[in-house]
Structure formats: C-alpha cells, structure tokens
Amino acid sequence: MNGLRLAWSYLRIGILNEFQYRANLYIQILQTFIALAVGLIGLQLVFDQTTQLGGWSRTELLAVMGVYILMGGVIRAAIQPNMERLMDDIRNGTLDFALTKPADAQLLVSVREFRLWQTVDVLTGAIVIGVALAQLGWSLSALSALGFLSALVMGAALTYCFWLMITTTAFWFIRVNDIANLFEGLYAAGRWPVDIYPLWLRTGLTFLVPVAFAVTIPASALTGRLTFLTWLGALGLTVLFLVVSRLFWRRGLKNYSGASA
Amino acid sequence: MKRYFDYYRAQMKIAVLQEFQYPIAQYFYMIGMIAEPVIYMVVWSAVAVQQGGAVGGYTPGGFAAYYIVWTLVRNMNIVFTPYGWEWRIREGRLSMELLRPIHPLHGDVAYFAGWKFVVIALWIPLAIFLSLIFKPDLHPTLLEGVAFFFAIWLAYLIRTMTLSLLGMITFWTTRVSAIFELYFAAELVLSGRLVPLTLMPQWVQDLAWFFPFRWAFGFPIETLAGNLTTSQLLGGLGMQAAWIVIGIVATNLLWRVGIKKFSAVGG
Amino acid sequence: MSLAVNVSSLTKHYQVPEREAGLKAAAQGLFKRRYRTVKAVDDISFQIPTGEVVGFLGPNGAGKTTTLKMLSGLLHPTGGSASVLDFEPFRRSHDFLRQITLVMGNRNQLSWDLPALDSFDLQRAIYGLHADEFKKTRDEFIEILEVGSLVKQPVRNLSLGERMKMEIIGALLHKPKVLFLDEPTIGLDVTMQKRIRTFVAEYNQRYGATVLLTSHYMADVEALCKRVVVIHHGKILFDGNLSALVERFSAFKTVAFTLTDSASDLTPFGEVAARDGSRVTLRVPKEKASEVTSRLLTSLQVEDLTVEALPIEDVIASVFAIPKEAA
Numbered sequence: 001m002n003g004l005r006l007a008w009s010y011l012r013i014g015i016l017n018e019f020q021y022r023a024n025l026y027i028q029i030l031q032t033f034i035a036l037a038v039g040l041i042g043l044q045l046v047f048d049q050t051t052q053l054g055g056w057s058r059t060e061l062l063a064v065m066g067v068y069i070l071m072g073g074v075i076r077a078a079i080q081p082n083m084e085r086l087m088d089d090i091r092n093g094t095l096d097f098a099l100t101k102p103a104d105a106q107l108l109v110s111v112r113e114f115r116l117w118q119t120v121d122v123l124t125g126a127i128v129i130g131v132a133l134a135q136l137g138w139s140l141s142a143l144s145a146l147g148f149l150s151a152l153v154m155g156a157a158l159t160y161c162f163w164l165m166i167t168t169t170a171f172w173f174i175r176v177n178d179i180a181n182l183f184e185g186l187y188a189a190g191r192w193p194v195d196i197y198p199l200w201l202r203t204g205l206t207f208l209v210p211v212a213f214a215v216t217i218p219a220s221a222l223t224g225r226l227t228f229l230t231w232l233g234a235l236g237l238t239v240l241f242l243v244v245s246r247l248f249w250r251r252g253l254k255n256y257s258g259a260s261a
Numbered sequence: 262m263k264r265y266f267d268y269y270r271a272q273m274k275i276a277v278l279q280e281f282q283y284p285i286a287q288y289f290y291m292i293g294m295i296a297e298p299v300i301y302m303v304v305w306s307a308v309a310v311q312q313g314g315a316v317g318g319y320t321p322g323g324f325a326a327y328y329i330v331w332t333l334v335r336n337m338n339i340v341f342t343p344y345g346w347e348w349r350i351r352e353g354r355l356s357m358e359l360l361r362p363i364h365p366l367h368g369d370v371a372y373f374a375g376w377k378f379v380v381i382a383l384w385i386p387l388a389i390f391l392s393l394i395f396k397p398d399l400h401p402t403l404l405e406g407v408a409f410f411f412a413i414w415l416a417y418l419i420r421t422m423t424l425s426l427l428g429m430i431t432f433w434t435t436r437v438s439a440i441f442e443l444y445f446a447a448e449l450v451l452s453g454r455l456v457p458l459t460l461m462p463q464w465v466q467d468l469a470w471f472f473p474f475r476w477a478f479g480f481p482i483e484t485l486a487g488n489l490t491t492s493q494l495l496g497g498l499g500m501q502a503a504w505i506v507i508g509i510v511a512t513n514l515l516w517r518v519g520i521k522k523f524s525a526v527g528g
Numbered sequence: 529m530s531l532a533v534n535v536s537s538l539t540k541h542y543q544v545p546e547r548e549a550g551l552k553a554a555a556q557g558l559f560k561r562r563y564r565t566v567k568a569v570d571d572i573s574f575q576i577p578t579g580e581v582v583g584f585l586g587p588n589g590a591g592k593t594t595t596l597k598m599l600s601g602l603l604h605p606t607g608g609s610a611s612v613l614d615f616e617p618f619r620r621s622h623d624f625l626r627q628i629t630l631v632m633g634n635r636n637q638l639s640w641d642l643p644a645l646d647s648f649d650l651q652r653a654i655y656g657l658h659a660d661e662f663k664k665t666r667d668e669f670i671e672i673l674e675v676g677s678l679v680k681q682p683v684r685n686l687s688l689g690e691r692m693k694m695e696i697i698g699a700l701l702h703k704p705k706v707l708f709l710d711e712p713t714i715g716l717d718v719t720m721q722k723r724i725r726t727f728v729a730e731y732n733q734r735y736g737a738t739v740l741l742t743s744h745y746m747a748d749v750e751a752l753c754k755r756v757v758v759i760h761h762g763k764i765l766f767d768g769n770l771s772a773l774v775e776r777f778s779a780f781k782t783v784a785f786t787l788t789d790s791a792s793d794l795t796p797f798g799e800v801a802a803r804d805g806s807r808v809t810l811r812v813p814k815e816k817a818s819e820v821t822s823r824l825l826t827s828l829q830v831e832d833l834t835v836e837a838l839p840i841e842d843v844i845a846s847v848f849a850i851p852k853e854a855a
Contacts, residue, residue, distance in 0.1 A: 031442050038455075041455070045460060046308055178283075178290050181293040182290070186296050200394075
C-alpha cells in the first residue's frame with residue numbers, strides 16, 4: 001500500500017500546485033463551455049435532418065457525449081500529463097530521478113502529474129449524462145449503473161495502457177505533441193457511437209485506440225445496450241492489456257538503461 | 262523584388278528540409294487531423310442514407326468529396342498559430358527576427374508555404390486511400406480546378422493574416438488562450454469546417470458572410486467539390502482578394518502599433 | 529577619428545506593476561494597479577570610436593542588456609539619444625540592420641535540425657548577399673574557427689561550444705561594422721571561450737569592426753578590451769582603461785611569500801587569504817602594502833616575496849558590492 005500513499009502524496013502536490021494558477025480554472029471553464037457548445041451544435045445539426053442515427057436516439061447520443069466529455073477529462077487530468085512528462089524525461093535523460101526512488105517505477109511515472117482543473121470536464125460530462133438520463137426517464141437499473149461504472153474504469157485503464165505502450169515504445173521517433181495530436185484526433189471519434197463507423201475503422205477504434213471501450217461501451221451500459229458477454233470481453237481485454245503494457249514498459253526500461261549507460 | 266523572391270526561395274527550402282526531418286511525426290499529425298473530417302463524413306453519410314440518399318443536396322459520395330477536399334484545404338490553411346506568436350514573444354525570438362532587414366511576417370508566409378510542399382507530398386497517399394474507401398463523387402471541370410488552385414493559396418494568405426492579427430494581441434496581454442479558443446470555435450462553425458455551410462440554418466449562412474472564415478475554408482472546398490457557377494467562382498475569388506487587401510491593411514496597422522508597444526517594454 | 533557609437537544621456541525607464549502578497553491585494557490589483565518606475569538605464573553617456581573593442585561590465589540587472597537592446601534598435605529609449613553608425617537605432621532601417629549584429633549567448637538562431645550550412649544560406653538570402661562574396665566570407669570563417677567537418681551535421685548534434693561557433697559565423701556573414709555581443713561565451717569551456725575570443729579579435733582586426741561586449745568571464749574582457757565601461761544600477765561607474773579600473777577600485781593588494789620558519793603568527797601583518805604549506809598569501813590594504821612588506825622582510829624569514837594587484841574578478845566584485853546610494 002506504499003504505492004497508494006505515494007500516489008496520494010503526488011496528487012496532493014499536484015492539487016496544491018494547480019491552486020497557484022487559479023486563472024487557468026477560468027480558462028478551463030471557458031474551454032469546456034466552448035467544447036460543449038460545439039458538441040451540442042453538431043448534435044442539433046444532425047437531428048435537424050434525422051430522428052435517429054445508427055439506431056441511437058438524440059437523447060442517447062447526448063449520453064454518449066456526456067461520457068465522451070467525462071472520459072476526456074479523466075484522460076487529460078491524470079493520464080496524458082503523466083505520459084507527456086515521461087516522454088520528456090526519457091528524452092532529456094531525467095528519468096533516472098524517478099527510477100532511483102524506492103517504489104515501483106511504472107506506478108511512479110503514472111501518478112506524478114495531476115491537472116486538477118481538467119476535472120471541470122469530468123463534472124460537465126457527469127452533468128450532461130445526468131440530463132440525458134433525466135430525459136430518458138431515469139430508467140437505469142442498479143445492474144446497468146454498476147455496468148456503467150465498471151465500464152468507465154475499464155475504459156480508463158485501457159486508455160492508460162494505450163498511452164503507456166505508445167510512450168515507452170515510440171518515443172524515439174516521434175515528438176510528444178504528435179502523439180497527443182494523434183490521440184486527440186482519434187479520440188474525437190468517440191463523440192459518436194463506434195457502431196456508425198465502417199468496419200475497418202470500428203476495429204481500429206476498438207483494438208488499436210480503445211475509443212470504443214472508453215466511451216461507447218460505458219454509454220451502452222447507460223442506455224441498456226451492454227450485454228454481459230461484451231462486458232466480460234471488456235474485462236478480459238483490460239486484464240490482457242494491463243499485462244501486455246507492463247511487459248512493454250519492462251522492455252522499454254531495459255532499452256532506456258542500455259541507451260543512457 | 263528579386264531579393265524577396267530569393268529570400269522566399271531560401272526560406273521555403275529550409276522549411277522543406279526541416280519538415281522532412283520527421284516524416285513519421287508528420288504522418289502522426291496528419292492521421293490525427295484526418296480523423297476529424299472522417300468522423301463528419303461518416304456521420305453525415307449515415308444521415309444521408311437514412312434520409313433516402315441525400316441531405317441538403319449532398320449524397321454520401323458528395324459528402325466524401327467535400328470532406329476529402331477538406332483535408333487538402335485544411336493542410337493548406339495551417340499557418341503560424343497565435344500560440345506561436347505567444348511563444349515567439351515570450352522566448353525573445355521576435356527580437357532576433359526584428360534585427361533582420363526583412364519583415365518577420367515574410368518569414369512566416371514563406372516558411373509555411375514551403376511546408377505545404379511536404380504536407381501535400383505526404384497527403385497524396387492518404388487522399389488516395391480515403392478515396393478508395395469512401396468513393397467521392399468528384400468531377401471537377403478544368404475551370405474549377407484552376408479556381409481551386411488559386412482559392413487554396415488565397416485561403417492560405419487569408420488565414421495567415423487573420424491568425425497573425427489574433428496572435429499580435431499578445432503584444433498587449435499574455436492571457437490570450439481564451440480569446441484564441443473562442444475564435445477557433447467561431448471558425449469551426451462559420452467556415453464550413455464542421456459541415457458544409459448549406460446544411461446550416463439560413464441565419465448562420467447569412468452571418469457567415471460577414472466573416473473571413475468561409476473564404477479560408479468552405480469556399481475553396483466548394484470550388485472543387487460543389488457546383489458553383491462561373492460567376493460564383495469568380496465572385497468568390499474576388500471576395501478572397503478583398504479579404505486579403507483588408508487583411509494586409511489591418512495587419513500592417515496592428516503591427517505598427519504593436520511593435521511600438523513592444524519596443525517600449527522590450528522582449 | 530569617427531564615432532561608431534555615440535550615446536548621450538540615454539535613459540530607459542520601465543513601469544512595473546507593484547503587487548503586494550495576499551488575495552485581497554490581488555483582487556484590488558484587478559481594478560487599480562499601482563506602478564513603480566524602474567530606472568533600468570539612467571542617464572548614461574559614452575562614445576566608441578570606430579574599430580574599438582569595449583567591454584561592458586556590470587552585475588545582472590545592471591542595465592547592460594537593456595543598453596545593448598537600445599543600441600541595436602529593439603528598445604525605444606525613454607530619454608536621451610543614441611546613434612550607431614549615424615543611424616537612430618530604434619527606427620531599425622534596413623540599411624542600419626545590415627551593418628550591425630547582436631549575438632546573445634543564450635539565444636540560438638540556427639535551425640536546430642538542419643546542418644549549419646543551410647542556415648547560413650538563409651542568412652545570405654535575408655541580407656541579400658552576393659553569392660560569391662558570401663561563399664568567400666563563409667569559408668573563411670569556417671576555416672578560422674576550424675569547423676569545416678561540422679557544418680554539414682545537424683546543429684542539434686553539435687556540442688554547446690560548436691553550436692556557438694556556428695551562431696557567431698551566422699551572425700557575422702553579412703560582415704557587420706558594429707558587433708553587440710551579449711555573453712557570447714556563456715557556459716562554454718575554457719578552450720572554446722578562447723577560440724571565440726581569438727575569432728572576435730581577428731574579425732575586429734581584419735574588418736576594423738567596432739565591438740561592444742558583455743561577459744561574465746573577465747578573461748574575455750582582459751583578452752579583448754583595453755577599455756571597459758562599468759555600469760551599475762543603470763549608471764556608469766567607470767569608463768576607461770582596464771588597468772586604471774584596477775588601480776582605482778582595488779583597495780587591496782596581495783602579498784605572497786614562502787616562509788622558511790613555519791611557526792610564525794601572521795595575523796599582525798594582514799588577513800591570510802591562502803596558506804598552502806609554507807606558501808602564504810596575505811591580503812593587505814593598498815596603502816599599507818609597502819609597509820607590511822618591509823616589516824615582513826625584517827621580522828620573519830621569507831623567500832620569493834611578490835606584491836600583486838588583486839585578480840580582476842575580485843576587483844569587479846568589490847565594485848559591484850557598492851550599494852546603490854553610493855553609486
């Protein structure tokens with residue numbers, strides 16, 4: 001449990017640090033507001049022309065958007081900043097500082113950064129989900145709620161694995177910004193349920209970039225679409241990816257110490 | 262004149278050499294960028310199919326044409342960003358540029374123009390790939406092709422100037438990202454980037470007339486993927502030229518005031 | 529002799545917002561800001577004749593960089609006048625810019641990912657240099673600085689010192705008549721510093737260029753400049769020969785000798801600055817130096833006695849220790 005304590009103390013420092021820059025909170029609120037407005041405009045434009053899209057109603061798509069915003073907030077608050085710092089550290093050779101600490105290195109590099117203000121997105125996403133659920137008449141069963149929460153956690157875990165693998169294996173030929181750009185671009189596909197995309201793209205968004213797991217599957221749970229089988233599959237994949245990314249990390253670390261020696 | 266020509270050539274060459282250093286990075290960037298129109302394309306094609314084959318005059322093939330041309334236009338209107346201005350002022354780069362006997366804006370225009378050659382070279386395979394999958398309904402006439410060629414370069418200049426104007430706000434205040442974000446959101450909706458403007462409610466289409474956005478995005482796409490009449494083509498190019506004139510005047514004015522402020526406080 | 533730089537009563541004031549700690553003060557600051565005037569450069573005057581190399585000394589924040597920026601045209605003076613090659617710098621006319629250069633040791637101009645040669649060619653285009661002449665100058669500089677094998681490598685693969693050599697070549701390709709060098713050797717090792725120093729001296733000799741140089745390394749100044757201008761708190765403290773500076777500001781001398789009888793108590797003679805076995809260095813007030821020397825020679829058994837001025841670094845440090853009111 002040493003690890004949890006460590007994560008908690010980093011989190012505290014991160015939060016205290018963010019309070020130094022309170023102006024960023026207002027900028028974040030504005031950005032969230034703009035993103036929400038643009039999302040709603042897009043939804044409005046589509047449903048000006050049609051009443052359903054790929055079997056999803058307007059309200060259901062609002063729920064998808066809520067999950068999309070919420071998960072985006074989680075990624076930008078806790079996952080992306082850590083991975084970007086890791087990439088910088090690898091590049092500048094300052095990773096040694098992290099490696100010489102008496103804790104599991106993977107855990108350490110995954111909890112060093114936390115962007116508090118990004119949780120504005122998490123909150124906004126939750127509100128949007130709430131509005132959508134209200135419009136659906138609060139027909140959510142306890143089981144679905146449980147399915148939703150567990151799917152969110154698995155989605156976040158898979159996204160984390162994706163970032164960790166890209167970061168540890170690809171850092172030597174791409175720049176930090178490019179990965180962030182790529183991810184942001186592909187993640188934007190999650191604004192809509194992945195089943196509207198052509199098969200090749202859907203496959204990519206499921207297994208290459210875990211957008212389907214991060215957004216569509218939790219949203220499916222909310223709207224009563226998630227089957228037990230899919231849930232089980234998601235669980236299996238999450239475990240698999242956690243193990244694989246751990247192996248990737250070990251491998252990358254070996255390379256790193258080889259290169260810097 | 263010959264000097265400027267020579268300078269542009271040298272700066273563009275630097276841009277090409279520099280940007281070809283990281284082809285993989287360029288591809289990452291481009292794939293991330295292309296995800297955006299692909300999403301729009303898929304969504305709108307689905308809507309069109311549900312509505313019996315077409316929506317707002319666009320068939321799935323029409324949307325494919327619109328959004329594939331979109332990718333080229335988007336590449337063309339990548340320019341020096343306002344965030345870049347913030348950085349160049351904060352890091353003192355602008356000071357060094359001011360000491361050269363050539364206007365820094367020439368440097369921006371030339372560098373990004375050079376980068377276009379790299380971008381287009383890398384874009385072609387992606388465009389072919391997208392075309393094979395989405396089967397765009399694209400039959401440009403020769404006139405449209407010629408108009409498109411001019412329209413994308415004029416669009417490049419328009420966006421260079423609007424974003425330079427935006428970036429120059431950094432001369433006065435450093436808390437600019439909020440302004441930038443608002444601008445980009447307005448651009449997204451009013452330029453034809455999110456959806457073809459003809460799918461927008463009428464009042465939005467009317468509103469779009471008063472901004473430069475569509476002339477740097479939607480119009481060039483429509484020259485190739487739309488069915489504009491000859492007079493619409495020429496009129497559009499004329500509007501682009503007019504915005505460029507306005508842009509040059511405004512950029513010069515703001516630059517002069519801004520640089521006065523800049524050299525009072527130093528970089 | 530004609531003047532390359534003529535500065536008279538040059539002044540630069542900044543208005544900086546004054547903020548007190550605490551939330552309340554910060555909230556008040558949103559509506560009404562109080563400003564304080566900082567006199568970065570306060571009524572300075574000096575002239576530099578064509579072809580002279582002048583060292584511009586002062587601690588951080590003394591106003592050196594502000595002055596260099598005003599002379600190169602980046603900053604508009606608050607008062608007074610400056611003329612460089614008979615131009616008003618802040619107008620930044622292209623004819624003026626073509627004849628000067630500003631090198632800042634901590635800023636880089638070259639494209640990071642490209643070989644320096646490509647960046648040099650861009651300089652050629654920027655300054656509209658004639659191709660043949662450009663090649664001649666470039667190759668000459670490359671040869672003097674011995675970087676022939678490096679100019680084809682991406683700049684990012686070069687060491688800090690090698691990169692600085694490239695920066696300097698790039699900054700001088702248009703053969704400027706006036707050089708403003710702000711810490712050109714900062715962070716470099718001793719041999720690199722020396723190379724760059726020699727190059728500046730050679731450039732000055734060959735083209736009769738005027739150089740105004742700031743540096744933290746006194747070795748740079750000693751090697752290049754006969755004359756130094758010392759600026760502190762925005763005012764000129766001293767303008768003259770380097771030796772005169774030492775003479776004027778050095779309150780102490782060092783007396784060094786070897787003791788043959790090692791047990792002596794030395795405190796009556798002065799402050800012991802260093803003691804290495806039998807070798808002793810004393811720091812004594814300048815006016816007492818001769819008296820102490822004779823007392824040492826009569827009362828102790830000493831050998832190899834020398835009396836020297838303090839090292840230039842120490843002198844400068846004592847100058848900068850002068851508080852603002854006294855300056």
